[in-house]
């Protein structure tokens with residue numbers, strides 16, 4: 001919370017200016033009833049044009065000043081709230097970028113989106129209300145009360161007697177609305193999640209004919225949110241009428257008692273009119289304030305949700321030592337007794353893994369799905385940190401590199417290829433910003449992507465849709481491979497990147513790649529034995545443990561798990 005308030009610091013001067021403007025407005029408006037009461041009580045001498053012009057002129061000037069103050073105040077109010085929202089959004093976005101996969105998993109992408117957009121908007125709206133109402137209404141109220149007292153103490157006291165009743169209503173209503181407001185933001189999260197899943201999974205949903213199912217799921221969440229909102233409105237709707245009832249009773253009492261006092265000449269008509277106007281001001285202010293009271297819980301809930309992001313310290317941070325890591329340009333990867341637990345799991349995803357992947361060699365990892373292959377290679381670019389043991393790159397613990405320095409060395413092709421909206425070229429260029437067209441063409445050639453790229457109407461400038469939905473799975477993978485290849489990294493990591501390729505393309509790609517990656521460390525995760533048979537070393541994973549390590553031949557003779565995988569895939573001739 002403190003952190004969020006600190007975002008207001010740059011706008012202190014805006015607040016000061018707004019405050020001055022509000023004070024100007026309030027004093028202008030509050031002096032009007034006084035002048036009116038003067039006119040009513042003393043009257044105007046027949047034909048006294050001067051007096052009319054003078055008083056009327058003053059009132060007009062006051063009205064103009066007051067209007068100008070409102071306009072300016074709204075301007076500063078908008079400056080504060082929009083600027084504040086921009087700063088918080090920037091900061092939240094920055095923070096989220098520093099998150100490692102663990103933090104992403106914890107909060108969930110949908111919630112992060114709701115928080116960055118919806119919650120910050122809630123705060124922005126609240127701030128607008130704050131400058132317009134919270135700063136102004138108390139001033140109006142205090143001014144009105146003081147002036148009312150100076151006009152007539154008895155009547156002001158009648159009015160003050162109403163205050164406890166009004167407070168009771170506010171407290172009663174907020175008691176119910178605060179918890180509801182928190183729920184609302186959670187429900188918005190839920191809807192966001194469903195919409196996101198629906199949009200990203202649209203093809204699967206259609207293919208499985210689950211449109212109605214998804215529709216229902218959305219309807220339930222939607223109704224859920226609506227119900228809470230209606231309930232909130234129901235409770236809140238009690239507030240306004242109840243307050244006006246009380247305030248109107250006060251007005252009646254003032255008129256009633258006032259008229260009696262006028263009769264006995266203890267009070268003048270003009271004064272009573274002035275008091276009534278002050279009461280009106282107080283009423284309006286209270287009404288507006290009560291609206292803010294209804295907004296506050298939701299804004300507070302939003303502020304908490306945003307603080308939660310801002311206060312999350314990413315697990316993976318850069319070392320704060322300044323020493324330069326010696327840039328040896330090798331790329332040796334070593335695992336030393338590495339174990340790893342996912343945040344929400346008691347069982348180790350990796351158990352005591354040790355191996356070394358040497359430059360100039362291809363190290364392959366094979367194993368059934370869920371055996372921990374992806375988990376293992378995610379530790380190299382520090383997408384996660386090892387729970388026990390050490391991951392070393394060129395003899396230095398990955399935790400001692402800055403994340404940028406480390407990832408500079410690595411060309412990573414994830415299991416699920418991800419493309420970004422743009423062109424074929426812009427996607428490949430991701431790997432190397434200043435790549436020339438020739439380099440791009442070469443990378444595409446190695447990745448066996450040239451044929452299908454050139455077959456497209458615009459060749460390398462062909463459009464790629466968001467998420468790469470307008471190319472096939474295998475094409476997507478080949479572009480992701482080209483993106484890694486163009487980087488010429490010291491360490492190549494392919495997480496099951498050849499699975500969507502046909503055997504022939506797979507073989508061609510590996511041949512082209514091995515010429516290109518001669519001096520680099522290549523780590524290939526694969527399901528197909530044929531993909532990795534010729535690797536310099538094969539690691540066999542089973543349920544998070546390394547159960548075998550060696551060449552194809554060695555493992556086939558010595559490792560039961562490996563032999564089973566081979567026998568299930570290859571024919572006798574292929575094995576020979």
Ligand code: ADP
Pocket residue numbers: 105342343344345349367368369370371372373374375376
């Ligand atoms: P592979 O790539 O060999 O198919 P993974 O490394 O993806 O296997 O997964 C290994 C194990 O870790 C699996 O049992 C899987 O359920 C679990 N796992 C993977 N990702 C997560 C995660 N983000 N949180 C918790 N458990 C996970």
Ligand code: MG
Pocket residue numbers: 373374375415495496
């Ligand atoms: Mg995997």
